[in-house]
Amino acid sequence: MYLRWRQLLPRWIEVMPVELPGRGMRMGERFVEAYDALVERICTEQAVAMQGGFAIFGHSMGALLAYGVVQRLRSLGRPLPVALxxxxxxxxxxRDSDRLPDTHGDDALIADLRRQGGTPEEVFASAELMRITLDTLGADYRVCRSFEYVSADTPLPMPLHVLAGRQDDIDAARVEAWSAHAGGAFSLDWFDGGHFFIRQHEAAVLAALVRRLGLSVAGGRHASHAVA
Structure with missing residues (x-):
């Protein structure tokens, strides 16, 4: 999906997708299932990308990881993104870990895939693809369960832009609570669709991303790339 964005976004935005261990071309690697360890790995592996004028975009678990990456960059005194x-x-x-399905059984994970939508029927029909999907989903949820919020975290020192689906099952108040993490400009854009609204309404999502990113770097300095 993020690779396709390279063809759809303005040329002044260079999209640099982040592929996590155990997925895609990195399928031969072991999953990293601890949140802090995965954040640290991303900061190390993407050190070159996260220089100059850059923004970070994360969806679902990616949003939680993006938040952790910014906090870690700040603690290390490294350059920060122009926007998150x-x-x-x-x-x-x-975060409510109780709403996450049990990762010890396939049935709960399959039901969760059905509930969220966005998974092609071809995946459900293939035992091999389902095994890959369920293993990855289980690893994702273990990452999310291992996250511990530190109430002493100070607000983020860059514009924070939140995107959400009106039909997603995440309670609106939990989404709106991102505003408490914003130390500067904050925006919240709602879109029709469920958890994968960014696929269902891709054109509208990308238009909002370009608009918000442009405002975040107003004053003549554009972000040269976006780490997604």
Missing amino acids: FASGSSAPSQ
């Missing part, structure tokens, strides 16, 4: 985009996620202070 958090999509399809509760605010870090409002």
Whole structure:
């Protein structure tokens, strides 16, 4: 999906997708299932990308990881993004691990895939694809369960832009709570659709992303790339 964005976004935005261990071309690697360890890995592996004028975009678990990456960059005294985009996620202070399905059985994970939508029927029909999907989803949820919010975290020192689906099952108040994490400009854009509204209404999502990113870097300095 993010690779396709390279063809759809303005040329002044260079999209640099982040592929996590155990997925895609990195399928031969072991999953990293601890939140802090995964954030640290991303900061190390993407050190070159996160220089100059850059923004970070994350959807679902990616939004939580993006938040952690910014906090870690700040603690290390490294350059910070010109903006953070958090999509399809509760605010870090409002995470509810009880709503996550049991990762020890396939039935709960399959039901969760059905509930969220966005998974092609071809995946459900293929035992091999389902095994890959369920293993990845289980690893994702273990990452999310290992996240611990630190109430002493100070607000983010850059514009924070949140995107959400009106039909997503995440409570609106948990999404709106992202505003408490914003130390500067904050925006919240709602779109029709469920958890994967960024696929269902891609053109509208990208238009909002370009608009918000442009405002975040107003004054003549554009972000040269976006780490997604």
